[in-house]
Amino acid sequence: MKFVPPLLAVAFLWGCGQDEPFEPGTGPEPTLLSGVARVELYSAQPQVADVVVSLEVGASVTVEVGGDDGVRPETVVKAAGGEARVRLRGLLPETTYEATLVATGEGGAEQRVPLSFRTLEPRPGFIAQFQTERLAEGSKDYRLFDLCRLPTLSECGLFVVDPNGTTRFYLPANGALPPNLPFRPPAAVKLLADGTLMYLQDGDLFVVDELGRLRRVVRAQDVGDAGFHHDVITLPNGNLLVIGLEFDTFTLAADGQDYYYAGDTLTEIAPDGKKVWGWSSFAHLDVQRVVPDFFTAVYHNPLNDELGADWTHGNGVVHRASDDTLLLSLRHQDWMVAIDRKTGSVRWKLGEGGDFALTSGSWFYHPHSPEWQPDGSLVLYDNGLGNPHLPLAEQSSRPVRYRLDEKAMTVQQEWEETQETFLSPIASDVDRTTTDTYLILDSTLPVPGAPPGAFSFYSRLREVDPVTNEWLWTMRTLDDYFAYRAQPVTRLPGVAQP
Numbered sequence: 001m002k003f004v005p006p007l008l009a010v011a012f013l014w015g016c017g018q019d020e021p022f023e024p025g026t027g028p029e030p031t032l033l034s035g036v037a038r039v040e041l042y043s044a045q046p047q048v049a050d051v052v053v054s055l056e057v058g059a060s061v062t063v064e065v066g067g068d069d070g071v072r073p074e075t076v077v078k079a080a081g082g083e084a085r086v087r088l089r090g091l092l093p094e095t096t097y098e099a100t101l102v103a104t105g106e107g108g109a110e111q112r113v114p115l116s117f118r119t120l121e122p123r124p125g126f127i128a129q130f131q132t133e134r135l136a137e138g139s140k141d142y143r144l145f146d147l148c149r150l151p152t153l154s155e156c157g158l159f160v161v162d163p164n165g166t167t168r169f170y171l172p173a174n175g176a177l178p179p180n181l182p183f184r185p186p187a188a189v190k191l192l193a194d195g196t197l198m199y200l201q202d203g204d205l206f207v208v209d210e211l212g213r214l215r216r217v218v219r220a221q222d223v224g225d226a227g228f229h230h231d232v233i234t235l236p237n238g239n240l241l242v243i244g245l246e247f248d249t250f251t252l253a254a255d256g257q258d259y260y261y262a263g264d265t266l267t268e269i270a271p272d273g274k275k276v277w278g279w280s281s282f283a284h285l286d287v288q289r290v291v292p293d294f295f296t297a298v299y300h301n302p303l304n305d306e307l308g309a310d311w312t313h314g315n316g317v318v319h320r321a322s323d324d325t326l327l328l329s330l331r332h333q334d335w336m337v338a339i340d341r342k343t344g345s346v347r348w349k350l351g352e353g354g355d356f357a358l359t360s361g362s363w364f365y366h367p368h369s370p371e372w373q374p375d376g377s378l379v380l381y382d383n384g385l386g387n388p389h390l391p392l393a394e395q396s397s398r399p400v401r402y403r404l405d406e407k408a409m410t411v412q413q414e415w416e417e418t419q420e421t422f423l424s425p426i427a428s429d430v431d432r433t434t435t436d437t438y439l440i441l442d443s444t445l446p447v448p449g450a451p452p453g454a455f456s457f458y459s460r461l462r463e464v465d466p467v468t469n470e471w472l473w474t475m476r477t478l479d480d481y482f483a484y485r486a487q488p489v490t491r492l493p494g495v496a497q498p
Contacts, residue, residue, distance in 0.1 A: 032059040032103035046120040090168035093122035132165035138472030139433035141488035180300040182229040203227030210494030223275040262299035262308030361413020399430040441486040459483040
């Protein structure tokens with residue numbers, strides 16, 4: 001992603017003039033600020049601005065922005081005299097802001113001076129406001145998600161919106177490759193502890209800062225993988241773990257035919273970019289076990305341009321620190337597979353035909369986005385597609401939570417949300433918020449009134465109380481837009497984790 005250097009705005013003079021007395025009623029204004037304040041604007045990121053001032057020794061400064069309580073100021077350099085910089089995040093593009101510089105000195109002395117500036121035009125693909133409905137009081141978390149325009153998977157970007165649906169952060173993220181799934185959409189976006197954003201695109205891994213500057217790239221082929229896709233996580237040791245692709249030819253015993261398989265890998269990558277551990281689906285799973293999608297769905301091998309039968313379709317991975325287990329979601333096996341990270345062996349398989357006996361509820365099919373809960377239960381998004389016990393017209397999607405007993409090898413369904421009956425056939429997500437509600441993404445809902453067979457979808461975010469199943473909040477994208485993953489976050493990009 002090309003970085004455009006910051007554009008210096010015209011320096012703004014303080015309203016009172018440095019030598020003019022300030023009259024709060026009890027005496028002259030203290031002189032804590034000197035010189036001229038300047039506002040630095042960034043053409044690559046118009047939702048961020050820096051206010052730069054000179055301070056007297058012992059003073060500190062912040063900025064109050066009027067008329068928009070969604071703007072977040074942070075003093076980037078806490079100067080003990082000299083230049084100080086206050087970064088403003090969550091600004092709206094092409095907007096004039098009236099702000100106040102507030103300098104505080106030793107003993108509580110305060111100096112306030114007005115400041116006015118206008119932000120730059122938005123980046124291509126920016127959407128300022130999403131349609132939301134607040135049905136009850138819910139989480140105040142931000143919502144971080146990717147978004148692409150269908151059917152070409154163009155105008156892709158990374159969004160952070162507040163509970164009002166106002167976009168407080170946006171970066172374009174358009175892929176360079178043709179739209180050969182799963183490489184084109186910006187997948188698995190994560191807000192890292194240092195405030196940078198990590199995501200997968202074009203089969204590789206990228207880390208960018210809030211201004212869109214590229215901070216790290218890991219090329220799949222540099223670590224011996226055909227292409228990264230769908231998910232990447234940070235392990236407790238600081239290494240990254242990413243889902244990738246492998247290809248090989250096997251003879252399917254059921255019909256005696258040779259098939260070119262696309263399987264999944266897991267690769268652990270150290271901070272220096274070196275591969276330190278790997279796992280292969282071909283080595284640890286039965287290549288004779290296939291579901292109907294195997295004969296119709298395909299993956300593109302970027303190494304030789306061949307198409308492989310989509311055998312496993314890994315789409316999500318999580319780590320359980322208590323026993324160093326990786327849980328890999330395999331859509332085209334209808335399984336969640338637990339993997340010992342030390343040995344690579346499969347500990348168990350969760351789902352129909354796996355290792356657990358289901359004692360209550362129902363199994364999931366073509367699942368996504370597993371997430372271990374604080375109480376040890378497992379929540380996931382059950383797309384419901386491919387259920388062999390129901391005709392397609394009766395298949396439906398839901399978020400669902402299970403309780404596993406790994407000693408007795410039994411599982412029971414604890415919760416599901418089925419207020420509406422619908423089918424979101426691909427993607428989708430469910431994550432716990434900071435208030436213990438669930439943020440649910442239904443990625444592919446058919447646009448009402450679209451012609452039969454038309455590839456016309458929209459995505460919906462909703463917050464649900466798992467105790468009452470009450471919908472607290474909903475957000476809808478525009479028609480013919482697709483979000484792959486969404487997650488609640490408590491800070492804007494650029495803000496480091498406390």
